Amino acid sequence: MDVRIKNIRKEFARFPALNGLSLDIASSELIALLGPSGSGKTTLLRLIAGLEQPTEGQIFFGDEDASLKSVQERNIGFVFQHYALFRHMTVAENIAFGLKVRPADTRPAKSEIRKRVSDLLDMVHLSGLEKRYPNQLSGGQRQRVALARAMAIEPRVLLLDEPFGALDAKVRKELRKWLREFHDRTGHTTVFVTHDQEEALELADRVVVMSQGRIEQVGSADDVYDRPGSPFVHRFIGEASEVPVRIENGEVWIDDRTVGLKAEGNGPATLFFRPHDVDFLEGCGGCFEGVVVGSRRLAGARRLEVELGGSRHRIEVDVPVDHPAAMKSGLNFRPRHWAVFPTNG
Amino acid sequence: MTRWRQPSILPGFGLTLGYTLLYLTLIILVPLAALVWRSTGIGWSAFWALAFDQRTLLALRVSFGAALIAAAVNVVFGVVVAWVLVRYDFPGRRLVDAIIDLPFALPTAVAGISLAALYAPKGWIGQIFAPLGIKIAFTPLGIVIALIFVGLPFVVRTVQPVMAELDREVEEAAATLGANRFQTLAQVVLPMLVPAILTGFALAFARAVGEYGSVIFIAGNVPYVSEIAPLLIVIRLEEFNYAGATSIACIMLIISFCMLLIINMLQMWSRRRYSNV
Numbered sequence: 001m002d003v004r005i006k007n008i009r010k011e012f013a014r015f016p017a018l019n020g021l022s023l024d025i026a027s028s029e030l031i032a033l034l035g036p037s038g039s040g041k042t043t044l045l046r047l048i049a050g051l052e053q054p055t056e057g058q059i060f061f062g063d064e065d066a067s068l069k070s071v072q073e074r075n076i077g078f079v080f081q082h083y084a085l086f087r088h089m090t091v092a093e094n095i096a097f098g099l100k101v102r103p104a105d106t107r108p109a110k111s112e113i114r115k116r117v118s119d120l121l122d123m124v125h126l127s128g129l130e131k132r133y134p135n136q137l138s139g140g141q142r143q144r145v146a147l148a149r150a151m152a153i154e155p156r157v158l159l160l161d162e163p164f165g166a167l168d169a170k171v172r173k174e175l176r177k178w179l180r181e182f183h184d185r186t187g188h189t190t191v192f193v194t195h196d197q198e199e200a201l202e203l204a205d206r207v208v209v210m211s212q213g214r215i216e217q218v219g220s221a222d223d224v225y226d227r228p229g230s231p232f233v234h235r236f237i238g239e240a241s242e243v244p245v246r247i248e249n250g251e252v253w254i255d256d257r258t259v260g261l262k263a264e265g266n267g268p269a270t271l272f273f274r275p276h277d278v279d280f281l282e283g284c285g286g287c288f289e290g291v292v293v294g295s296r297r298l299a300g301a302r303r304l305e306v307e308l309g310g311s312r313h314r315i316e317v318d319v320p321v322d323h324p325a326a327m328k329s330g331l332n333f334r335p336r337h338w339a340v341f342p343t344n345g
Numbered sequence: 346m347t348r349w350r351q352p353s354i355l356p357g358f359g360l361t362l363g364y365t366l367l368y369l370t371l372i373i374l375v376p377l378a379a380l381v382w383r384s385t386g387i388g389w390s391a392f393w394a395l396a397f398d399q400r401t402l403l404a405l406r407v408s409f410g411a412a413l414i415a416a417a418v419n420v421v422f423g424v425v426v427a428w429v430l431v432r433y434d435f436p437g438r439r440l441v442d443a444i445i446d447l448p449f450a451l452p453t454a455v456a457g458i459s460l461a462a463l464y465a466p467k468g469w470i471g472q473i474f475a476p477l478g479i480k481i482a483f484t485p486l487g488i489v490i491a492l493i494f495v496g497l498p499f500v501v502r503t504v505q506p507v508m509a510e511l512d513r514e515v516e517e518a519a520a521t522l523g524a525n526r527f528q529t530l531a532q533v534v535l536p537m538l539v540p541a542i543l544t545g546f547a548l549a550f551a552r553a554v555g556e557y558g559s560v561i562f563i564a565g566n567v568p569y570v571s572e573i574a575p576l577l578i579v580i581r582l583e584e585f586n587y588a589g590a591t592s593i594a595c596i597m598l599i600i601s602f603c604m605l606l607i608i609n610m611l612q613m614w615s616r617r618r619y620s621n622v
Contacts, residue, residue, distance in 0.1 A: 080514045088619040098522035152522075
């Protein structure tokens with residue numbers, strides 16, 4: 001089921017949470033809504049679910065205007081950040097809930113429900129735990145019960161709010177991989193919210209980067225990482241070193257010298273590059289030239305703080321752990337990939 | 346013994362337990378023991394005769410019957426009141442919230458007198474029902490009304506905090522699964538409130554069984570009809586019939602203890618069943 005969001009706007013007590021955004025989600029796509037807290041990503045997810053009513057705009061499921069329908073009628077599967085399991089029901093009762101509350105004419109027979117529950121438990125690898133109560137399960141198991149419960153009603157769209165937010169790092173990685181396989185197997189249109197860029201990049205077909213109630217960029221992991229469309233996206237996804245520069249005659253200038261990078265435009269700008277994505281040079285005829293003023297060990301590299309000659313602006317670059325650069329020693333380098341965004345005002 | 350003496354980061358177990366036992370003994374157990382000792386002083390046959398006297402039995406039935414009905418009514422309306430206070434914000438909510446506690450603070454005799462005046466055949470409310478042939482004051486119905494009045498805060502105040510702690514996401518989850526509002530309330534919200542509701546019921550019931558001040562003004566106190574057991578005890582005392590008074594008290598004690606024990610066990614069971622803590 002494809003989902004189209006058209007010019008949706010949402011205000012909470014006159015405070016805008018979403019500012020008229022539009023987004024098309026293709027059928028069977030796995031989409032990540034990525035952004036810092038307060039960017040409106042959870043609000044957008046809740047609007048798709050029908051847990052919130054938009055102030056303006058429409059949401060279409062296929063050709064049907066879903067904005068007119070209640071949560072119950074939308075037939076979506078929603079997995080909450082803290083799972084929201086019914087703690088007074090067993091795992092099996094939790095999963096069967098969505099089927100049991102159906103009106104008599106569409107409710108499956110008891111034996112059919114039992115079979116569906118056991119199939120779903122198989123699917124989420126929890127067979128044998130149907131008699132347990134939620135508080136007798138680990139976080140990862142609860143997460144999968146919540147997913148099985150959402151899947152039981154055969155939803156048209158699967159929505160997950162920070163699905164791995166409350167889990168520890170190791171379980172998180174396992175479940176991430178598992179969710180990807182699960183999606184590839186079932187082919188549900190899936191939208192998940194996360195503030196973890198690694199999760200979004202690894203898992204999603206397309207990443208929607210949000211900030212302050214707007215969509216900053218929509219694209220594949222390669223798009224948003226390698227070709228960030230705005231300073232915000234560059235800072236938010238991956239690491240970024242930034243330097244104030246000037247563009248003149250198609251060249252990037254730092255103070256009074258060129259650094260050997262070509263760029264379009266004219267006037268003051270900010271240059272972004274990834275700290276790990278630089279070439280170190282011996283001599284320097286037009287490059288970044290600076291003095292090492294600080295050094296920190298990262299997992300697989302060493303991060304140096306470098307004070308650039310002239311502007312005295314400090315930036316960060318990563319060097320191999322065995323790199324000979326010492327404090328106060330000079331360092332010449334040039335970013336391999338970079339982006340410049342004109343400075344506004 | 347050493348099993349209880351494990352080093353703990355919460356010291357003071359021995360001291361506090363000792364204090365608790367001493368306190369319970371002085372405040373509760375000694376008076377109750379004196380009561381039992383006093384009533385058995387007259388011998389078993391005399392005790393049985395006094396205890397199973399027709400008037401005593403009917404008074405006990407009125408007391409426990411009215412207390413059960415009042416507690417049940419309070420559970421229904423107390424939960425509704427708690428719901429309104431927790432879930433909605435409206436002008437005057439804090440005022441309503443404060444009014445709930447008034448039955449705690451008001452001298453019960455004051456409550457009894459004003460209720461009697463209101464529900465008497467010529468009172469504001471009584472005159473509405475009088476033409477319909479329904480008498481409220483000076484009948485067992487009046488007793489129930491007085492007991493509802495004194496018991497309401499117990500239910501509201503026990504259910505309210507638990508309700509406030511309920512996770513809204515759980516209700517939203519039920520809605521996304523297709524449950525309508527009624528199904529969500531009946532199958533998701535109420536089961537999670539059962540332990541708190543039982544506690545509120547037990548407190549309201551216990552209070553109602555022991556209530557005296559507000560009831561005697563509205564009950565009419567007709568022997569065999571609207572006479573409550575605590576009143577009968579006072580009557581026996583005024584007749585200097587101490588044995589009679591203590592034996593009724595003893596029976597009340599036993600019945601109350603058994604009922605509260607059963608409610609407690611129900612609570613434990615429901616806590617395991619419904620809230621899994």
